[in-house]
Amino acid sequence: MHHMKKYFTEGLIQFTILLSLLGVRVDVDTYLSGYFSPLIETDGGPSSAFIQTPFHHYRDTAAGYQVHPKCPELDYFFTSRRLLNEVRALGSPARFPTRVSAWLVHLVPDDGSDAGEPHDLSGDPDDEEINDDDHREEDDHRTGEGFGRSVSHDSTVSRPCCAAGELSKEETLLNQVNEEEEEEVVKDERGQEDSLNQLTQSSTLEQEDLLGSSTLPPPLSGLELPPQWQDFLSEFDDFDSMVTQRMSDLESELPNPISYDVSLQDAMVSRRDTAHSRPASSRTPLFRLESTNSSHSDPSQSSAGALPSSLFCLSGNSSRNDTSPSQMGGYLDEAVFDHINMLDLGNLDTIDPQMLDGREGDMDTPWLEDSDSGLSLESSSRSPASPSVSSDSFYEDEGGATGYSSEAESLSSKGGACAAAYRDWSPVNLVENVWHDHTYSTPQAQNCTSSSWFTAIKQEVMSEDEAEPEEMSRDERRVQSLGLPFSAFQIVNMPVENFLELLDSQNLSGSEVTLLRDVRRRGKNKLAAQNCRKRKLDTILTLQGEVDGLSVKRDALLRQRSHTAKALSAAAERFETLSQTVLSQLRDEYGHPLNPEHYTLHCSANGRVMVQPRSITTSRTMTGSKTMKRKKNKKP
DNA sequence: GGGCGCTGTCATCTG
DNA sequence: CTCAGATGACAGCGC
Numbered sequence: 001m002h003h004m005k006k007y008f009t010e011g012l013i014q015f016t017i018l019l020s021l022l023g024v025r026v027d028v029d030t031y032l033s034g035y036f037s038p039l040i041e042t043d044g045g046p047s048s049a050f051i052q053t054p055f056h057h058y059r060d061t062a063a064g065y066q067v068h069p070k071c072p073e074l075d076y077f078f079t080s081r082r083l084l085n086e087v088r089a090l091g092s093p094a095r096f097p098t099r100v101s102a103w104l105v106h107l108v109p110d111d112g113s114d115a116g117e118p119h120d121l122s123g124d125p126d127d128e129e130i131n132d133d134d135h136r137e138e139d140d141h142r143t144g145e146g147f148g149r150s151v152s153h154d155s156t157v158s159r160p161c162c163a164a165g166e167l168s169k170e171e172t173l174l175n176q177v178n179e180e181e182e183e184e185v186v187k188d189e190r191g192q193e194d195s196l197n198q199l200t201q202s203s204t205l206e207q208e209d210l211l212g213s214s215t216l217p218p219p220l221s222g223l224e225l226p227p228q229w230q231d232f233l234s235e236f237d238d239f240d241s242m243v244t245q246r247m248s249d250l251e252s253e254l255p256n257p258i259s260y261d262v263s264l265q266d267a268m269v270s271r272r273d274t275a276h277s278r279p280a281s282s283r284t285p286l287f288r289l290e291s292t293n294s295s296h297s298d299p300s301q302s303s304a305g306a307l308p309s310s311l312f313c314l315s316g317n318s319s320r321n322d323t324s325p326s327q328m329g330g331y332l333d334e335a336v337f338d339h340i341n342m343l344d345l346g347n348l349d350t351i352d353p354q355m356l357d358g359r360e361g362d363m364d365t366p367w368l369e370d371s372d373s374g375l376s377l378e379s380s381s382r383s384p385a386s387p388s389v390s391s392d393s394f395y396e397d398e399g400g401a402t403g404y405s406s407e408a409e410s411l412s413s414k415g416g417a418c419a420a421a422y423r424d425w426s427p428v429n430l431v432e433n434v435w436h437d438h439t440y441s442t443p444q445a446q447n448c449t450s451s452s453w454f455t456a457i458k459q460e461v462m463s464e465d466e467a468e469p470e471e472m473s474r475d476e477r478r479v480q481s482l483g484l485p486f487s488a489f490q491i492v493n494m495p496v497e498n499f500l501e502l503l504d505s506q507n508l509s510g511s512e513v514t515l516l517r518d519v520r521r522r523g524k525n526k527l528a529a530q531n532c533r534k535r536k537l538d539t540i541l542t543l544q545g546e547v548d549g550l551s552v553k554r555d556a557l558l559r560q561r562s563h564t565a566k567a568l569s570a571a572a573e574r575f576e577t578l579s580q581t582v583l584s585q586l587r588d589e590y591g592h593p594l595n596p597e598h599y600t601l602h603c604s605a606n607g608r609v610m611v612q613p614r615s616i617t618t619s620r621t622m623t624g625s626k627t628m629k630r631k632k633n634k635k636p
Numbered sequence: 637g638g639g640c641g642c643t644g645t646c647a648t649c650t651g
Numbered sequence: 652c653t654c655a656g657a658t659g660a661c662a663g664c665g666c
Contacts, residue, residue, distance in 0.1 A: 473644090496654065521655095526644060528656055533642090536658090643664085650657080 475519040482512055491516060492523030575601075586611065 476488045484491075484506060491499065499520060503513050580596040587593055594611065602612045 522645065524655070525646080525657095529644070529658080531656090532658055640666085641664105642666105644662085646659105646661080648658085648660105651655090 475522060478515055479519055482508070482515070484516075488519050488523060491520050492527075583611070 473488065479486065479488045479491060484502075486494075486502065491502070494502070499516075503516060508516065579601040582601060583594045583596045583599050585593075586599075598614055599611050600614050602610045604610065
């Protein structure tokens with residue numbers, strides 16, 4: 001019945017696709033809701049694909065396990081789904097290039113050779129999940145096997161032209177894989193999982209082994225033992241295992257010495273979140289991912305409607321339309337996003353969403369907001385073309401700085417005037433990112449010619465004059481008193497060549513030149529001082545975190561030492577009790593019971609247990625101590 | 637009024 | 652040498 005429904009559904013989809021190609025829209029969601037994920041028709045015309053928008057549903061049916069893989073009419077469906085998979089794979093930059101290059105090349109007509117037997121991959125849903133999950137996880141490591149398998153599942157759609165020979169062989173082989181082999185694969189994967197689990201448990205086992213090896217020696221050997229000895233030795237074994245168990249308990253009782261490991265960035269993020277009330281939508285992990293992608297992607301590509309830009313559209317809609325979290329989770333793969341967010345790129349969420357949408361920022365954003373001198377903190381690292389801005393800086397710098405780098409890069413790549421780039425700097429972003437920014441580059445207009453720069457700045461000043469004047473600093477007033485069409489902020493942040501050109505072109509006197517130089521120097525130094533202080537605070541916080549972590553670790557070690565000492569004391573006490581019990585049951589050559597005060601049990605290194613007079617051990621200990629003392633005396 | 641934190645500024649060093 | 656950045660020290664200001 002299940003297969004009949006599947007085939008009927010496939011026929012329905014085929015018919016629907018044909019109708020859609022003719023321009024007739026058919027809603028099959030009502031039927032497919034219980035079988036496929038809802039199909040949403042895109043507006044891209046006949047070439048558009050049916051997209052299973054909820055990625056989680058899509059993931060559950062990934063690789064066509066529940067869809068008949070041999071329906072050529074489903075090419076678009078599979079292609080779109082594969083592309084969506086690639087979009088989702090954007091979370092892992094290492095995966096994306098390989099698989100996209102394999103899928104976007106050309107379409108090979110189906111020769112029917114592999115259309116005979118569909119893979120019976122839809123039989124066991126558990127296997128599907130395992131295959132799907134493992135496939136995604138193993139892509140990073142087992143590119144050959146994982147890729148081959150993925151190709152085999154979608155072999156009716158298209159074939160990768162790169163490494164075609166190899167893949168086609170694998171494909172042919174894999175098409176002949178029967179159900180048993182699939183089960184074996186699943187078993188192997190489960191075995192790998194088990195091995196992984198074993199690996200994760202290995203450390204624990206090693207610890208237990210170490211603890212076990214540290215216990216008392218094995219039972220008596222080489223002695224003729226009476227029945228009482230056998231009982232004693234069995235009890236001794238129990239004691240041995242008890243000590244081991246106790247040590248294991250101690251290990252389990254001990255908490256993780258480092259109960260938390262909060263990075264400075266996390267601390268800064270949490271601090272920022274509490275200190276600034278930003279819209280929640282702009283701080284969601286969803287938005288982080290897209291910011292990350294935007295940083296990775298070439299602006300030209302993103303503007304050309306590449307995959308990242310489509311993500312931006314998702315972002316914009318979701319953030320603007322008040323999408324519920326569940327809906328967000330339905331549209332995007334949190335697993336991928338979490339993976340991305342773990343890449344120390346979380347602070348990219350502070351990029352203005354309007355920037356990501358390619359829209360112009362707030363044109364009336366005042367630069368001089370919170371500084372009485374007019375040289376706002378936000379000016380730091382807000383250059384549209386700072387010398388440090390490069391695509392490589394994304395990987396080298398810390399997140400906040402990188403976010404600005406990408407932002408500035410996108411701005412400069414738009415080819416707009418530098419003034420427009422200045423206007424697009426939202427001061428709010430820097431206020432939040434200053435905790436992450438350790439480059440603290442100053443804004444500069446590197447890519448602008450001098451004339452265009454002056455023009456842009458003058459236009460900006462004109463627009464700025466229309467805005468309400470903030471409380472001006474001394475330097476700001478001094479600059480304005482000179483009648484220059486520049487603010488102190490601009491004088492501070494303009495490139496040095498532009499500044500020199502300004503000094504030459506304005507026919508300034510010596511004192512005026514000195515004043516402008518001082519204004520520029522003070523402004524830069526002010527920013528430097530702010531950055532320096534923040535850096536110092538970061539260092540203090542980092543060190544404080546390290547101190548806290550080390551303190552926790554020290555406490556755990558002290559507790560562990562206490563527990564170990566107690567266990568050792570208990571073991572010694574137990575050993576003494578057992579020794580007395582054994583000695584009381586032993587007889588000397590005259591049949592007299594051994595006095596426990598005069599004899600003791602000695603456990604040798606080879607596992608033998610011998611009865612020795614206490615005087616011998618005492619004398620041995622004495623001689624040993626004397627030898628040690630002699631050696632110590634000889635050393636100096 | 638003194639303490640404290642923040643901020644701007646200066647001097648100096650470094651790259 | 653110039654410039655930019657970093658940093659210690661100091662002063663002013665507000666709480």
